[in-house]
Amino acid sequence: SHSLHNSHKPETIYHELRELSRYYEDILVHLRKDKVAFRAQLDVVFPGYDTLYDDLYGPVALAVIEKYPHPEMLQKKKINTVSKVIQSKTCHRQAMSDTMADKAIEYSKTIYSGCDKDDIEVLILQRFIKKLKEDMAEAERIIDEMIKLAQELPDFSIIKSIPGIGDNLAARIIAELGDMTRFKKKNELVAFAGLDPRISESGQNDGDHMHITKKGNKRLRCLLYLAVTCSIRLKRDDNSIKDFYIKKKQQSNPMCSKAAKTACASKLVRIIYSMCKTGELYQYNK
Template identity: 30%
Template sequence: MVREGEMNMKHVLAFDVSMGKSTMVIYNHYNKCEYEGEITHNKSSFKALNERICEIIKRDGQAPEIVFEASGVYSRPLEQFFQAEGYTYHRVSPLEANLQTASMRRHKTDISDAHGLAKSHFRTERSTTYQEENYYKQMRALTRYYDELDSEIISLYSRLHAILQLSFPELERLFSKRSALFLNVTQLFPHPDEVLACSKTVIRNKIKGNTKKNISLKRAEEKAIELLHAAQDSYPAISKDDVRCDQIRDYAIRITDLKAKKDMLIKQMVELSKDRIEYQVLLSFPGIGEVTAVRLIGELGDLQRFQNHKQLNAYVGIDIMRYQSGNTFYKDKINKRGNNKLRKLLYYMVQSMIKLRKKSNNHIVEYYDKLKTQPQGKPHKVASIACVNKFLKVAFHLITHNITYDYNTASICS
């Protein structure tokens, strides 16, 4: 029987998550443990867990508090179960969990961590985890996939470069290494002897026929002549029959395919985002194109979960970390505890804005110039991070108020 005054008190379910399973404890209104055990992340265990939660709801007349530590992909099945069943929960970061459950004597086990989370929940004010709609989850997955492809391309370019130095190093001087033409020519002629075995006309026709983008006959012939001259003076360290020439072809093909996949992902993200206000706002900023806009959405997620732009700064990891003790002062630095992928993306976005300064009025770039030219001019990186801070403040205001970028409006709200 529930006593008077206990209706506002709730049971607490705490989980210490590991791969494929979780250690669970249940605490009652009096901060006493009623149950401890283990659940497996499968249908039968989740069904039993749901029945247990329903029993608690029936007994208390209200849902229990649910808390667990975020552990990357391992905690996702548990979180998906709570979302599917409509339960609110508290997902705690590992840093928060460590600070909130710290004690003088620390016994590190799964069961002790679960108990620590439950006990700390009675004395800690925790916000309910904001549940983003599926759009943001898909955008985050797509942009992370994009990053993986990008990393793989960089790795393949490094391997391609190493073997080309043995086979036909002149190719990297004749063509831009990031161009489709370079990758096509590398597949056709990974060794100078491959070039010398063909006439100028054959080389020209191969270049034109194997380049997807339209290339004029005149330019193809110019490149054929350049290739012949380079091949005649090249001194390869391996023969054209060496297996590493096949590697060059393979790397070039794989890079081409991965680049095409990246383009497809961007098109998919744009299609998902074209009717979203955050996409329209970000695209309205000078210096931000489709690629940057959709990738920013993927990493930023739903801005409605932040109360102000300072919380957004903390999420990015550009909030100031200050240390002073007695007469000891350390130089202020950014925290760097936030989303490092987003921080990197925002930094390069600012660099792009600076490069395109002549094409449009941009108060972010003007702020950068002001920081650089004041009597005690700021270093480039410091000024750039300050611009990231200003951009986040303006973007947060515009997106949360459904307003696209305008130079005068943005200058006022920043």
């Protein structure tokens, strides 16, 4: 491998991935707080701005609100001026940017802010935007570094071949799995993820729940659950996780969505184990 880390032994890579993964999660916690604070402040200064664009945290929405944090700053602007701001931050074409700019300008004329444009509230909103962007950029940097590291491991391309798992998820799952060779049997890995079924005392299993021990690695469990959720949303046909989910929802005592997803996560971790053991990429079998 000819990357920055070519002198690395696999155990060093696993160690670094785990540490980066912890740090990444820490940033995500900050990001969630940033978003809550930003939205609360936005509701005061520029009410309803979050309804203007599909993604409030995407480059367009952030570029416009950063430049014009108060509706009065936007009202008298020409479409072309605002459009240039959008184009400087995205690769949208002129027409698309004009439409978005026009929408924002027209909207700014219809609402009343909870403060004046020179008030401290506006300044605080700008600070929140700055912090939000910094944390988003840092998260991006860390996940890129994790992907670079994970790409040196054979398991990366294997896990990524599963429908619903992209670079980001594959790197994070590997960071939590660590070196798979330490699991001698499939059930050891299932237990490590805390996805082994718990036997209920009464022997009665209702279809509403899939009782799992919930011991084991909670982070890994969350990531597998996320992977299952992504997988189920896919429009692809060659997807055994989705097949399994549908089966669980349609069996004689159907499972609720959450229980079915948990059952899928348990299946997914078994699939991952087998694939990494044999070194084979994902193959669809009904």
